[in-house]
Amino acid sequence: xxxxxxxxSMDSYEGQxxxxxxxxxxxxTNDYITWYQQFPSQGPRFIIQGYKTKVTNEVASLFxxxxxxxxxxxxxxxxxxxxxxxxxxxxxGNNRLAFGKGNQVVVIP
Amino acid sequence: xxxxxxxxxxxICKSGTSVKIECRxxxxxxTTMFWYRQFPKQSLMLMATSNEGSKATYEQGVEKDKFxxxxxxxxxxTLTVTSAHPEDSSFYICSARxxxxxxxxxxxxxTRLTVT
Numbered sequence: 001x002x003x004x005x006x007x008x009s010m011d012s013y014e015g016q017x018x019x020x021x022x023x024x025x026x027x028x029t030n031d032y033i034t035w036y037q038q039f040p041s042q043g044p045r046f047i048i049q050g051y052k053t054k055v056t057n058e059v060a061s062l063f064x065x066x067x068x069x070x071x072x073x074x075x076x077x078x079x080x081x082x083x084x085x086x087x088x089x090x091x092x093g094n095n096r097l098a099f100g101k102g103n104q105v106v107v108i109p
Numbered sequence: 110x111x112x113x114x115x116x117x118x119x120x121i122c123k124s125g126t127s128v129k130i131e132c133r134x135x136x137x138x139x140t141t142m143f144w145y146r147q148f149p150k151q152s153l154m155l156m157a158t159s160n161e162g163s164k165a166t167y168e169q170g171v172e173k174d175k176f177x178x179x180x181x182x183x184x185x186x187t188l189t190v191t192s193a194h195p196e197d198s199s200f201y202i203c204s205a206r207x208x209x210x211x212x213x214x215x216x217x218x219x220t221r222l223t224v225t
Binding site: 032034036041042043044045046049087091094095096097098099100101102 | 214
């Protein structure tokens with residue numbers, strides 16, 4: 001039932017910027033897009049949330065084009081500790097979240 | 110802010126027994142909490158939506174009589190796995206939605222259940 005599509009995995013070197021794009025073609029008018037990070041055996045951690053254009057916080061930026069059918073999470077200058085699975089989520093029915101497979105990011109020294 | 114706790118963090122129980130897992134929102138009120146299950150190398154699967162003061166709503170294929178959910182207050186929801194079997198061994202994660210910030214949902218650290 002996942003409403004989002006992401007690449008399965010990607011590798012990146014330390015210090016590089018990592019961009020993960022997510023497709024959500026059926027996003028509804030009122031839906032926010034939320035990104036979470038998950039380490040093994042831990043609950044997902046909220047990274048960033050946005051509705052349109054660009055949102056930036058202390059850990060990431062989120063770019064959302066005008067049609068809102070996709071979004072891109074940008075992690076600046078990744079470190080080894082950023083190795084994790086990243087999920088892009090759009091709510092459905094009573095703000096439920098359906099997790100897709102997520103994107104496994106591996107940061108290489 | 111926005112901290113969700115779970116207790117216990119890990120539990121081992123014998124087949125046929127019941128196990129209760131607690132989910133608490135520590136610094137906000139949550140009229141809605143969600144319970145997920147995650148098997149190794151897989152994504153989170155939503156099991157049920159827990160609503161304060163009313164019955165939980167279960168996702169298709171989830172047995173409501175096996176996974177009992179109680180949301181007795183604005184900060185506490187419990188999941189009881191009844192008559193547990195080895196195939197119920199999994200990582201159970203709850204999340205809570207802030208009643209005043211409906212678009213934000215925060216996750217607990219998870220509970221590792223092992224049924225022997």
